[in-house]
Amino acid sequence: MSGLWVPLLLSLKVAGWATFFAAILGIAGAYALSRWKSSWCNVVDSILTLPMVLPPTVVGYYLLVLLGRRGVVGQWLAQWNIELVFTWQGAVVAATVVAFPMVLKAARAAFEDVDQRLVNASKILGVSDTATFFRVTLPLAMRGIMAGVLLAFARALGEFGATLMIAGSIPGRTQTLSISIYEAVQAGNDDLAMVLVITTSISCVLVLWLASYIKPAHARRQGAR
Template sequence: MGDAWIALGLSLKVALWATAIDLMLGIALGWVLARKRFPGRELLDALLTLPMVMPPTVLGYYLLVVIGRNGPLGGWLHDAFGINLIFTWQAAVIAAAVVAFPLVLKGARSAFETVDPQLEQAARVLGVSGPGVFLRVTLPLAWRGVLAGTLLAFARSMGEFGATLMVAGSIPGKTQTLSIAVYEAVQAGQDDTANLLVAVTSVTCVAVLVLASRLAPPRKALP
């Protein structure tokens, strides 16, 4: 039973770190896609959204190629700093962040597109700097949509399985997240542990989804 709570704590840590990474990148790239016009913009959006539709095992393989010891990023980290990402909780964070990133990106882009550009222009006319316009006008008007996407990403990170298993493995107390612990419990015939883990996961995800739906921008009534 103690291992179940350890897996829950690890899942929360992984999900929080992954969501924090996605939030920073999602806000930046979501604003770029919503406000800038450049060749290949929609292609970039499609590439960034690809993890939403790609099989998790395929993403896990790509991550192994990139952050593995023989990969370009993993090899550089190992040679320069002695860091090995594979089979660590940090690898689980990377996997969860990649899988959940499109949820933050889509939510942020949609939220920024609903902000009236004339309000931003008015702030510039009044002498507010570019970063000031974003922090004082754009982001406060778009925060509900951004936060809704972020909560969905957190719920997705909590349930990540395929890519995490490939790059982080299933080491109890180190890389065995909640979803992987459920799989291992079922395989071992530990129905009580599996039922507990499933219940905790379900309650957490439902609570997050309800909160996200409440924070989502209100829909316009049909004429």
């Protein structure tokens, strides 16, 4: 059973941290884009969403160029004795990058759907912009944001290509569920591969069910029509 629990726990750890970072960056980016009135807004949005449509190997290559020992970021991190390549932290970075667009798109739509009359009323009452964001805007957009966060978790949990390129396949250290499935198939261990596939499928179905359950109320009403 260690062939199941070790990669499962590692995947949950990687997906959890990746979702945390993707949520922070995605919410901040989405709020900025929802308030930015410029013709460049959609261009920036398209660039930030690229990891959603690019092949995972391309994303992994970009990360290797940036974080490798000869990369710009990698050389800077080396000065602090920080190594991300072939570590579980590198897997977190890869999963964060591919999960980030899920939060960004959902959060931006949620922020743009917030009734601006409520935001303006808060400001008229003398509430600061920061307080208005945390007391009015964020709570009203939270259901949409949480749906995006859950989708980001599911995406991070199933990440394969970019993770394999940046973190490798080291059993017990960087071998997540998706990579373990690949290795089991390559080794001809069909029984283990089947168990890992079922576990991954059940986990993703549960997350997707939760995401659909907490989607914004207006979206549920439209779907019920």
